[in-house]
Every structure is written in structure tokens, then in C-alpha cells.
Amino acid sequence: MTLEVRDPEDGVLLGSVCTSTAEDVRRAVAHLHRHLQGEEWPLRSRRQALEKATQLLAEQAERFANIIASESSKTITEAEREVRRCIETFRLSAAASGELTGETLGFDDSMAGANKIGWYSRKPVGIVAAITPFNDPLNLVAHKLGPALIGGNGVVLKPSARTPLIALALVQLLLEAGVPSGRIAAIVSGPGVAEALVTDDRVDLISFTGGPATAERIAAAAGAKKILSELGGNNATIVCADADAIQAADAIVAGAFGVAGQNCLSVQRVYVHISLFEEVLEHVTRGTEALKTGPKLDRSTDVGPLISEAEARRVEEWVEEAKAAGATVHAGGTRRNAYYEPTVLTDVSADCKVIRDEVFGPVVSILPFISIADAVHAANSSDYGLQAGVFTQSIDQALDIAEKLHVGAVVINETSDVRIDSMPFGGFKKSGVGREGVRYAVHEMTEPKSTIVNLRGSGARWQQLPGVLPERKMS
DSSP: OOOEOOOOTTTTTTEEEEOOHHHHHHHHHHHHHHHHHHOOOHHHHHHHHHHHHHHHHHTTTTHHHHHHHHHHOOOOOHHHHHHHHOOOOOOOOHGGGOOOOOEEOOTTGGGTTTEEEEEEEEEEEEEEEEEEOEEEEEEEHHHHHHHHHHTTOOOEEEEOOSSSHHHHHHHHHHHHOOOOSSSEEOOOTTTTHHHHHHHHHTTTEEESSSOOOHHHHHHHHHHOOOEEEEOOOOOOEEOOOOOEEEEOOOOOOHHHHHHGOOOOEEEEHHHHEEEHHHHHHHHHHHHHTTBBBBOOOOOSBOOOOOOOHHHHHHHHHHHHHHHHHEEEEEEOOOOEETOOOOEESSSSSSTSSSSSOOSSSSSEEEEEEEHHHHHHHHHHSSSEESSEEOOSSSSSHHHHHHHOSSSSSETTSSSSSSOOOOOOOOOOOEESSSSSSSSHHHHHHEEEEEEESSSSOHHHHHTSSTSTTTTTOOO
16 A cells, blocks of 8 residues: 655645555564664764764755655745754764763672672663654654664654655665664554554564654553653743743744644743733734745745644634634634634633643734732643743742743743753653653663672682772672
């Protein structure tokens, strides 16, 4: 069977790829398993392959950006930015070879540690299943493949069925860069594929980016496997009374509508002190109305389509629900095919989906508050806890709010829409389990292995080794 890949903007056929089967999954996992058991891939070679991939991607940046812009929702400008970030992710992955060290273990202060020395080193977990979404179809793949490969693992990639072309191109580039074919495999969605991948006993770790409902199904099916998951957010930004209203408004517009709002870090809820509410709302509305929604390859376009017309209709339904409950639309609120105009809402009930759930579309709600305590409580009321933003001129107030927000990262004088690829990335509550960010993912995808030597049983030969027992008598 084949999967047709179409441009979400106009439905134009971009290409077809062969879908995978459960048997394809089993063969891919078996191939990686054999290679891991029988073939060495030294750390030096792993680092060199990722450095070469970094170079090749920089040389082919234009081609990769055009693939992203064609099959996903991203404008060409957003696609080019993603390629640059992917280059950075591979560079950081190569540099993370330095994370694969251990340390000596201190046994002297333990009753069972007499006459023993030991150390631990980091070893690959084995086979990693990497399941990735459509919204960052290149860099989110790199955030799984780079750390898995530098850690010495084998990895089976299952990209989104909506954006397989860029993922397959990246796998081909990694093979050209020197990654052995026995360390990486790619499968395309097909009947039974996901279940076969997550339930295979030879898969040691699942790294998944997507929605909470899918994550729960994976966890139920996978059994006793390590699972890393990034499950999205419903991100809040708090604008305090002393904030720069224009700076905050500009950042809110940028953070709410990038990739047509299909970003786990998108600004969805904004809590503004009542003294600044009208000013911030005015600037956000004006900035939103100035955005151009249009063709992805037009460099003057700010906001492209959603990934499908069905998703645009869903966003439309959520906004209509909010309007029926009393919400006011200040900008946007209209759909054309897969496009949904960037939308600003006020007077939104806390029970509405646009407040309660992750919109994953170009919609932001602006809500007033009187006390900081109320704003923090409202921000924390979500089932998600990925990131949040705080605007204030007071460092004391900023740090106090940051301490009270139950999220994975708080960005001061910026919105939630900030990710530095070297940071530990993830959240609390329904936003996921574990952390990405290259060096942190390397630690998640490797395990410490200890070696312990009983010196009493090793005889005089150990005593002759310099540095093994400095200034220590054998009993």
C-alpha cells in the first residue's frame, strides 16, 4: 500500500511513500537488535557521523526547508528557521559525547564496601522507538535521533503520517553521514504498525511526542518499558501591572500565532493586570490584524494553513462554543478551507475548550486579573504544565511568580514560546514524562552500569597496579 502526501494548503499531491506493516516493524527491530549484539560502533565514530550530518544538512538547507514548507503547515520562513535549529540539535548531539562518562564509586563509608573499588559508565539502553508529530517534523525528529545515536542505541523512527517526507530525507542524510544501517530504521504508518512497535519486547525505550490520549494508549500497551513523553501544553502568560505593555503585546502576538498556533509552546491564555488590560488588548488586537494569512511559500506570509481542513473546522467549533458562552471576538474568528484567521478572544468562560484544553490553533484568550495570587491560581488551573511567561519589571516579583507556577519552565519578560535546544525540555502534569534537550535526552537514553572489584579476592596483582590502592593497606 502507499500513502499519498499532500500539501495541506491546496491538496496538491507531493509524493507517495510505501506504508509499513507489522511485519516490517518486526524485521526492522530484529535488524537493529542483531547489529547491537554483534557490531561495535565506537563513540568516536558516532560523534563523527553526527558532525558530518550537521555539515550535510547545512549544505542542503534549502532543499530541506522546501520539503518542510510543502508537506507541513509552516511558512518558508518558519521552515528555514527549523532547519537552522536542526543543525544546532545535531551539533549539540555530537558534542554530547562528553556526557557519556561515569565516575568512581565511594565505598569506604559503607559496611559492605570494605576492600572494594568501583566505578560506573553510561551504556545505551538498547533500541529506542521514536514517534514524532507533524508540527516540527524535522527538529523534533532530530531531538530523538541525535541523542539516541550518540548514546550508542539503535533507533526505529515512526514519523507523522502527515509529514513523512522530511523525516525520511533526514534518515537518508544520516546514513550518508556514516550512521550504520544497523543503527537506524524508519517505518511509515500502516495498519498495526504503532502497536507492533510499542509492544515489541526488544524495544527498550519509547520516546513519544503527541497528545495525552495517545500517550495513555502507548503506556497501556507497552508494558514494562521506559517511556519519555512530551504531550503538549495550555500555556499561560502573566502580564503584571508594571510590565511594558507594548513589549508584552508584541511577544504575545508572536507567541500565539507561529505555525498557525500548532506549537506545544504557543501562548493560549494571557492574564493581564486590570490596569493594563485595555492597553494590552488594543496592541494585541492591532498586531493580530496586521498578520498576513496566506500561501506558505510567499515570504510576506505570517500565518499559513492548519495541517488539515478538519483541524481548522475543529478550531472553528471551539471558538463558536466560546462565543455561544459569551466570548467576544476582537480579531479573526473566521475559517477558509484549512486556514483559520488568527483570533483574539475576551470574556471567555473557564469551562470553554479554548481555555480548558490545548487549542493547537491560532487562538489566544486575554483575561484580566486583580491580584497576582489570582493570576497564578488561574495559570495553574490547567491540567497541563509545560511552560509559562511572566512580564514584570520587578525581579523579586518575577522570581516569586516563577516559584509558584507549576510548569517545566518559566520565561521572564517573554512568553511561553521559548525553547533553547540545549535546555531540559518538558513539563508537569499532563504535559509529559521525562525531559528532552540533547544532553538530558542522552542521560534518559543511557543507563549507568557499575563495575565493582573485590580487592581481597584479587590477590597481589591488584596491589601492583599504580593508583588502585594509594596509601591503603590490605587487611
